[in-house]
Amino acid sequence: MAEKITQEKSIPGGKALLFLTIILGLLNMLGPIGIDMFLAGVPNIAEGLGTTPNRVIASISMVMLGNAFGQLILGPLSDRFGRKPIILLTLFIFAGSALASGLSPSIEYLIFWRFIQGLAISSGRILAAAVARDLFDREQLGKMMADILFVTAMAAIMFPIIGGQIAQHLPWQWLFLAMTFFGAAVFLIFVFFYQETIEQRNLKALRPSYLLVNWLATIRHPVFVRYVLCSSCSMAGFGAFLGTSPTVLRGAFGVSAVTYGFLFSIVAGFFLIATFIGGRFILVIGQQRLIAIGSLIMVVGGIVLTALAIIDVRQPLAVILPSAVFVLGLGLVFPQTNALALQPFSQSAGTAASLMGFITNLVSAGVVVLLAAMTHTTAINLAVAILLSGVLSSLTYFVIIRPAEKTP
16 A cells, blocks of 8 residues: 655756755765764774773674664655655754764763664665665666765765864864764755655555565565675675774874875775766666676775785785775675666665665674674785675676576
């Protein structure tokens, strides 16, 4: 059963499409500001809370875990009540949990509030993808998602630098105050400038039996399984970078918070380049070629990083530049695998996107937990994780996806 919304959906174009892309990019920035800006301050937070950097890094896995479970429920909620009310709810939770994180008296409180923040962060990816799917199909959907990630990638360049400056010159609590201000500002933008895009609200979307049937139908769909597997393998490498690079670069290599912020922005810049390339060339060379090229680039980045780690080149750029190459490939692969995974689900895009996000973030959280339990005096653990990510993503594409796509 579905309920027709009162406002007719229209496909935006021109300036309206540009504005929608920008505000969805802002929504998707919850991840970069919630994680990327935080990374430069890990040693500061550890010192302020009287704990170890590894325990602070473990809070990133809680963000990812919250992100996973949030995506599992936010999609169906947005299918039932519409995109806009759920976007506003999660932005409110994001700002409130960021403020609470900044006021945490101990690492245990911080970990709890970061989990809550992760629930809200999930709205960025899941609801931006659902809105895009409401409006577009196939290559146009892939282009829209690439353009959204292009906007997000600009934030991923800025926020690590801002985080480095805050960590260097202000108390660590200001990292979370900045998140609070950002969440409040985006909340107001969506209150006044976003119009609902879902054509029909699904009144059955939250029924347990309906959810179970839809989840089972989604997870059994071969197209969904193939592309989510590729997406999860590729994103696991970036999760490894997020969870390990502060310990390796700031701890083992001794770089400052400001320097770390600038180094991280280099990696984010390569993601920006990739999303720009993907958005411009997808209609020319197609989604399949973009995924093929991107997966091979990820392998190259992993091989170079592993080789430099084995011979123990203890220079920050020996970690950053190969990681940036990996992320260049990721930026080509990730938007297209996401778009293609959602393609079969025009009537349940929110539910499918939520399940996709749950799986992807659960895999990344597992990688971060595993790496947080290790000692990182060199970059070898990070290098092996990134190499495995690239190899598994490539194998998934060339062994599973490509033959299936060629089958009539």
